[in-house]
Amino acid sequence: MLSSRIFIWQHVTKLSLKEVQQVIPLYHPVWARADPANIAFADRHAAHGNFRNWARLTAHTLTALERTGRDYPDQEVLRWAFSRLGSWRD
Structure with a gap:
């Protein structure tokens, strides 16, 4: 049923760390205030x-x-926040 509702499948590639550092602060104000090192930490983990x-x-x-x-x-x-995602381990 799903395929009958999808006109075109879109493949979205993984963002590089450089792209994350550029895009994520623009995505939400909480990330605009975040230290770039913590954005990298969040992406990595x-x-x-x-x-x-x-x-x-x-x-x-x-x-x-x-x-x-x-x-x-x-x-x-x-x-x-990671602990709420269910797949993160320190």
């Missing part, structure tokens, strides 16, 4: 250049920031 992973990570990161009262994601916040 959880997002892996996949935009869908970045969307999920962003949602969990926003929850963590709200709960902690912090203004931007640091590694402690990111580790908590």
Whole structure:
């Protein structure tokens, strides 16, 4: 059924770290305030250049920031967000 609803399949390639560093701060304001080293940390440990992973990570990161009262994601916040993704191991 799904294939009958899809007109054209789109293949999206993995973002390189350089692309992540350029695109992700523009994607959401939370990443615009983040240290580029923490964006690289998040990509290496959880997002892996996949935009869908970045969307999920962003949602969990926003929850963590709200709960902690912090203004931007640091590694402690990111580790908590990673734990919500279900596939991350330290």
